[in-house]
Amino acid sequence: DEEDYESEIPRIDLGISGLDNMIQGGIPERHLMVSIGSPGTGKTTFGLQFLHHGLQQGESAVFITLEQSREAILDTANERGWKFDRYEREDQLAIVDLDPVEMANSLDNIRGELPVLIREFDAERLVLDSVSLLEMMYDDQSKRRTEVFDFTRSLKEAGVTTMLTSEADDENPYTSRHGIIEYLTDAVFVLQYVRGDASETRLAVEIQKIRNANHSRATKPYEITLDGIDVYEQASIF
Amino acid sequence: DEEDYESEIPRIDLGISGLDNMIQGGIPERHLMVSIGSPGTGKTTFGLQFLHHGLQQGESAVFITLEQSREAILDTANERGWKFDRYEREDQLAIVDLDPVEMANSLDNIRGELPVLIREFDAERLVLDSVSLLEMMYDDQSKRRTEVFDFTRSLKEAGVTTMLTSEADDENPYTSRHGIIEYLTDAVFVLQYVRGDASETRLAVEIQKIRNANHSRATKPYEITLDGIDVYEQASIF
Amino acid sequence: DEEDYESEIPRIDLGISGLDNMIQGGIPERHLMVSIGSPGTGKTTFGLQFLHHGLQQGESAVFITLEQSREAILDTANERGWKFDRYEREDQLAIVDLDPVEMANSLDNIRGELPVLIREFDAERLVLDSVSLLEMMYDDQSKRRTEVFDFTRSLKEAGVTTMLTSEADDENPYTSRHGIIEYLTDAVFVLQYVRGDASETRLAVEIQKIRNANHSRATKPYEITLDGIDVYEQASIF
Amino acid sequence: DEEDYESEIPRIDLGISGLDNMIQGGIPERHLMVSIGSPGTGKTTFGLQFLHHGLQQGESAVFITLEQSREAILDTANERGWKFDRYEREDQLAIVDLDPVEMANSLDNIRGELPVLIREFDAERLVLDSVSLLEMMYDDQSKRRTEVFDFTRSLKEAGVTTMLTSEADDENPYTSRHGIIEYLTDAVFVLQYVRGDASETRLAVEIQKIRNANHSRATKPYEITLDGIDVYEQASIF
């Protein structure tokens, strides 16, 4: 019966306490996750905080950005008091800024090299910010799908727990911009703006899916502060 | 008159008791069914549970996944206490993970080999998770249609009761992503999120169609637990 | 004045009494009709019942299916106690299952042969289930239109009363999937799901158009039972 | 001042008294008009009645149908007690059924011949049922526009008062299917279904535009009876 059951799957914490409390037992290790949201909903912050949590515990990590420069990422982390420059100097962290055009053109190679990098670096957490910018580079739909499919497969095989960020669809906050990635991932977090009667726009997060995990299905308010993302799992958005 | 009538069609249970209670007499054997739903609505769980029910009764079964690895499927089943590894060892179950790109490219062959496999294996239940990933591989609409049409036809002819899973349309939960499969199948189950006034997202299932069966047309709440899908046919979603 | 007027057009009954009551005088003979609906709304049942009504009166009939096998159609009719196998043996009924791909490729021939078949068979009622599957086979819009246009014209000229079934548009239940057939037919029946406040989905039918006939414009509830389609022309859907 | 003003433009009646009452002074002669509506809203009936009104007054008329056969049009008119067969025999009326495919292919010729026919026949009223079927024959948008544009221009120059019928857009009843014709015509009538709280679908007409005419902007209910279209300009649709 359910009481006696003990999951055998090793699990980790995201590092956002309010959100971690909503997930029973934690995220299964090596899951491929995606955070979907509009600009400014905190996707990059989420990714940085996810890495910072691992780094603090002595894990190694990789941050791949297609949107900003390495320096901008360091600035943001440092501004928050997360010592990403120190982690980088001590070879615990690699921040890589890739040109999405080049990445798209050499995805074959990257698919080969990334697992090597991850293994050599012994990285336990990886962030790719954002997968939408990679997807955008393909005009041909089936090409995009097969490339993204193969890329996510190689990430899964590399044995790292990964957080992708993705732009949201213009009309449906629960859908990614290109509508593929949520089907290829093990976990989906939906970050969205709530514009109600009040003139203040609020932020809310919903865990849409985590394979092999029992999680809350509530939509919870959160804020982005200097300290990162703060989910109020006791509060109610409506 | 209707009272005296006795259906001559052999029927089976899905293995989800709440849902089976909503179908008078059961699902006609050899039906081709589809479960339509967004990510995390439990399509894969539905498929696994459908097979597990048959396996428990000594039937043989095939699970074809285009989305996950064989190992991931085994993990999920084992986590739930469904002994898929044992069934596999005892040749009662075959779990096949196919690359959707390759599957699309060699669908002609697969169409030929699958019925052979099913017959040799004497499989009575089959799951394909998901047909959307196969459909996605074709850019050309008419090509997609004819391929999917021919594929479903070969499944029907193979004499197995089949559950396909399909992504839902972004805007209409009653429509599959590519809008074809619901017209080619004998039974359609719609799994959807219900986001009402409450801040908790709920899950609800509706039987949209079962050829040659009298079924409830109610939309019923369900939950996904460690034990699988639990449909509350006594409760009301609204 | 209207009182004295007597229509000179010969008319027939559909065979669904609730619906026939909504049509003054009946359907003009040789009309080309279409039933538009989502999966499971009962289009195929409507078609079978329409034929059965004619068969019972000694008429000959043809059922062309692009979606199911001949056997599946016979099973469905037999399950309902409609002796389609007997009618077929006695050469009063022809059930033809066509592959839509082949039908599309040889539509020229079919257009030529169908009227011959109808005449030789002396068929008074014909069903094509469904015209959408035929339409789907053409990617090129103008090709689709001209083919469908020519095909419906040949049906009209063949001198048979015809019921086509058509999938509904995803967003507008009053529109067919490809948006052509409702303009080429003499009569349009709209079958739709009504999902209101109650958690039970209901079925409703509206007669949108019958050339040269005075008909009710009400939307009426119906049910599909073992006996076929039952329209409650006294009840109200709202 | 406005009181003394007397329009110098010769005007005619449509022949639908309720509608004519909504137009001050009548329709300017030689106007190119369009009736936009879904299937069954009475576009063909409107066109027939418009011609019948002229025929009764001794005018000559032409009815071009792309949708039905000459015989079907005669049947409909005769059923209503409008003696179209007599008018045809007495050379006051020409009913022409054209194949839209052929019409599209030889539109250049038709554009040349139509004015000749109109002049020889001395036709004062013309109906084309429907312009949408002609528009459908062109896949290339700019080709469609220029062809339709040139065709309407030749009709305007032919010196006949013309009523075109057009299918409505699926989503917007005030827009024609291809969205061009309402901009090329002098007058636009919108026929639409009103599906409100009541379960009875009603019909309503609005005059959207008549160049050089002062007209009501009310939406008025109408019915189609054996006698044709009956607009209740005293009643209210809401």
Place this chain on the structure above:
Amino acid sequence: DEEDYESEIPRIDLGISGLDNMIQGGIPERHLMVSIGSPGTGKTTFGLQFLHHGLQQGESAVFITLEQSREAILDTANERGWKFDRYEREDQLAIVDLDPVEMANSLDNIRGELPVLIREFDAERLVLDSVSLLEMMYDDQSKRRTEVFDFTRSLKEAGVTTMLTSEADDENPYTSRHGIIEYLTDAVFVLQYVRGDASETRLAVEIQKIRNANHSRATKPYEITLDGIDVYEQASIF
């Protein structure tokens, strides 16, 4: 401070008094304006009235129509008691009807000749009715944009105050049909139908933009009468 400020930009009146009252100081001379509206909202009337106001003050003017014949425009103006035929005879007004197909094909030339015509004619007001018909002639989006862009630039350089008319988008009355022209113009007037609870459709105008002018942002009702457009800037549409 604002009180002492005196605009140095020369300004003109449109000639629709209600609307002119909503604009502080008037329209800056040489502005390129656009009126966006559905068929029958009075765009052509607006343009004619705009010219008539200038003509009455002794200015010269040009009216280019792509939709109607020169004669039809004269008829409409004459019907209203605006002596366009006299102005034309006295060389104060030029009415030019262009075939949109030809205009699109020779836009290069026209772009060269129009400024010459304007200068020789010393035209102070110009109307082009409608820019949408010109835009429609291009299938290729970027071609359309660059052509329209270059054309509007040549109009701006010609030193004339111009009113373009444009069809509205089917779904959004604030957007032009092709969605470009409102971004290339100095002033945007939105003419729209208001279909509320009442069964009478009303007309309403909003000034969306006038560069370098302070204007009301209210939506005001207007009517089209024999005397032209009448804006009720004291009334309220809701």
Place this chain on the structure above:
Amino acid sequence: DEEDYESEIPRIDLGISGLDNMIQGGIPERHLMVSIGSPGTGKTTFGLQFLHHGLQQGESAVFITLEQSREAILDTANERGWKFDRYEREDQLAIVDLDPVEMANSLDNIRGELPVLIREFDAERLVLDSVSLLEMMYDDQSKRRTEVFDFTRSLKEAGVTTMLTSEADDENPYTSRHGIIEYLTDAVFVLQYVRGDASETRLAVEIQKIRNANHSRATKPYEITLDGIDVYEQASIF
């Protein structure tokens, strides 16, 4: 802890006091910003005012317009009492009007020359009005993305604080017309029309995103007056 924290990022003011008050500490220097809005929402005014604020403090600035002529920009600024002509004469300001067609064709060069110009000119603020007109010049989606991506990257590297203006999507005011630029920028301002029950259209601004800044998430009313944009951060839009 947060109290002691002092941001090390140098920051600037926009020059719109109400808006600046909504941003804690100011905009990080060298940010790439975008203002999204429909025609007439004040995007150009925003850009001019942003430059004027810097010019008043002795900074150098560049204004690139793709929509208007250099003269028109000078007129608008002068009308407002902002001495752009003087700043230009004194080589503190460069106003450049580019033909979007030419800009698109020579974007490679411009990408090279712009940083040089910025450095030589020592510009601290730059406005590009509007990026949508540049984006419009590319029909090919992936071409557009890579061009815009490379262009924004070169702006970021040039070390100038930049404000882009962008047209809004027709249906979603929070989305730019082409849906890319909001993902490539560090800050997003949404300018929109609020059309409520009242017949007066109002203007409202929301700060959707500023990387590395704590900002209000309220939607605040603003007006455009002769003095520029005035945000009422104390008032409420609803």
